[in-house]
Amino acid sequence: MSFGEPKFVDAQSIYFGKRRLRLKDVRIVRKDALRRAVAGTVVGNVIEWYEFGVFAYLITVIGPVFLPKADPTVQALYLYGTFAVTFIARPLGGVFCGWLGDRIGRRKVLTFTLLLMSVATFATGLLPGYAEIGLWAPALLVFLKLLQGFSASGEYTGGATFLSEYAPDRKRGFYVGFMGSSYLGFAFGAGLVAVLQVTLGEGAMQSFGWRIPFLIAGPLAAIALYFRYRIEESPAFSAVLKERSEEAQKTGELRENMGVVEVIRAQRRFILPVMGIAAAGNVIAYTMTSFTPTYLNQTLGFQGAQGTLVIFPLFVLAAFATQFFASLSDKIGRKRILFIGAALGILLPIPAFMMMGSGNLWGAALGTLFIMVCATLFSSSYASALPEQFPTESRASALGLAYNLGNAAFGGTAPLVVAALIGVTGNVMVPAYYLIGAAVLGLVSVFFLKETSRRPLNGSLPNVETKDEAQHLVQTQDANALIDRQQMPLPYAAFSRSPDGTIVQLPHDDLAVQRAASEAGISLEAITVTR
Known part of the structure; x- marks a missing residue:
């Protein structure tokens, strides 16, 4: 004291x-409310990241649909660029959704982001191809991906903030670790695409099969929205809203939540470290989830669904590994887990990509597993560590800004950058060097974070x-x-x-x-x- x-x-x-x-100051977490909060966040998280990720697994299929006259490399670069475009909307979406979350509550924003993502995904499945409307087809695809990026910016940071504020302090890492369910969404998408590729064949996939994963977003959204509507606002932010209301009754004025400039000024000490951690973790994560399947098929010569089948079981494993490391962070600290992830991110990429280039599925699977370990060490700990850096009053705004800036600048552009560098240099080991650079950035950033494991949230009881x-x-x-x-x-x-x-x-x-x-x-x- x-x-x-x-x-x-x-x-x-x-x-x-x-x-x-x-x-009476100490909150005893209601188990039934906590279960609903976890279920609502997890179900929505799985479905939203299924919708976001399925695009990456269809790149080699839908390239000819939207750019039929281009060679496969140009098609891949365009679609990776379209994927990267979603991250242009990330900072804007992060600022808006964060500001809105600090104003009206986390729960309402999570419902909004899920609805927006689902509408954009479903609409993608209805898009005419280049043969029907010419250049409008790729242009509309870019627009819908921008909407997805805007939505995704609020989903992850909003979900992490929400669970951080709901969970008991001693087990916050464990409960926020359920954000790792995003890997199940990626697994669902990868598995569905692999099944469709095997059962329908290349011709049917390019004709109509590619639409199926996007159209499924409609009924999936209805399920997720049911779970989201059942959750209650986080107790920590409910206390903030109550305190604002009581203050307004006394003064006659409602205190506004902080603007972007105020947030940056007040939280500048942690904005850059959080950006660095977000950049490093997402470069590694998106290399695994979005770049690797196409890399295995197009660059290394694997056939059909092989690239997707390699990563499908690893996504399922990643979800459970994330939960394990998240729980471990409650015992040994967030910074220690992040440090190990960054250190392995420096040591493992070169042997990992050498194994991927060995020419056999087992080598590719083992190499991808190495990348997965690094990714899950990051995502398991930063899901709780990053929201914990900021006070409750401005947590959603500060995290939404810092996380999405780092993610947009480096994470989302990683598949495009490494694909372009491979095309320019002809060196299939370029992704390994890029991952090492990101891990070094993450390692430096870890030292500037405060250790927050098992402690009450800043600004909350x-x-x-x-x-x-x-x-x-x-x-x-x-x-x-x-x-x-x-x-x-x-x-x-x-x-x-x-x-x-x-x-x-x-x-x-x-x-x-x-x-x-x-x-x-x-x-x-x-x-x-x-x-």
């Missing part, structure tokens, strides 16, 4: 700091699982290194140090306390909120 400079009143040393936690845990936390708060009341929305109180060194909280009506508070310009009644 930290205090300011003491005020000496009548020879008594008085310190000011946030008042002690009381039992503690979340626990049981009443016994709450009582123990209140009783041991002064000696608990994980508790920092200065970051909690609590009113100030006066303290003094007794002869035996014990810190004693003083009553507000003590005349000496009132005089010292007046001199220090401190209100002992107002709840101070970290922004």
Whole structure:
């Protein structure tokens, strides 16, 4: 517990700091509400990332549909460019969805992002090809991918923020680790495309089969929206909304949430490190999820569905590995997991891509597995570590801005950049070097993050699982290194140090306390909120 400079009143040393936690301050997480929150986030996450990812597995199929006169390399570059275009919308979507989430709530924004993604995906399945409408076909495809990018920017950061605020502090990594269900969405997409390629054949896939994965988005969205509507707003942000309402009743004015410039100014210490981690993790992740299938088929000469079949089981494994590493981060710390991921991201890409180039499926699978390990170490920990860097009042805005800027600049462009570099250099090992560079950036960024495992969120009161845990936390708060009341929305109180060194909280009506508070310009009644 930290205090300011003491005020000496009548020879008594008085310190000011946030008042002690009381039992009623500590939130006991309702298990039924937590289960619904996890289910709503996971189901929506799986379906949204299925919709986002399925495009990458159809690149070699739909290239002739939208650019029939171009050679396969140009088709792939165009479609990778279309994929990269989605990330142009990411920063804008991240800022808007983050601002909206900090204004009206996380739950409503998550419903909005899911609906927008599903509409754009379903519409993609209805698009006429180049043969029907000429250049309008690729132009409309780019527009729909922009809508997907806008939506995806709010889905991941919104979901991570939502689960971070819902989960008990000691198990936050475990619960936020369910964001790794995005790999199940990628697996579903890869598996469906592989089945269609095997059963329909190349001609039927280019004629109508490519539309099926996109059209399935309609009924899938209905299922996901049902689960999303059943979840409640996160308790941490509900408290922020309540505090704003009470303040408005007293002052007659509703406090606005922070704008972009204010967020950057207030959170500049962590904006760049979060961007660096997001860039590194997503370069590795999108290389695995979106670039590898086409790389195996088009660059290394694998046939048909082979490239997709290699990564399908690895996506399923990645979802479970993410959950394991996320739970481990609750025990050994977020930064340690991120550090290991970055270190392996430097060491493994070269042997991984050498194995992929060995010419056999087992070598390709093992090489892709190496990349998967690096990707899951990043995604398992940063899903909880990055939201934890920012205060509740502006968490969605700050995370949406920082994460999506890093992702847009490096992550989403990774498939396009490495494909272009392979075309220019003829060197199939270029992706390995690009991944190493990203991992170095991630390694440096880790050192600038604060360790947040098992601690209450900045700007929120503690979340626990049981009443016994709450009582123990209140009783041991002064000696608990994980508790920092200065970051909690609590009113100030006066303290003094007794002869035996014990810190004693003083009553507000003590005349000496009132005089010292007046001199220090401190209100002992107002709840101070970290922004």
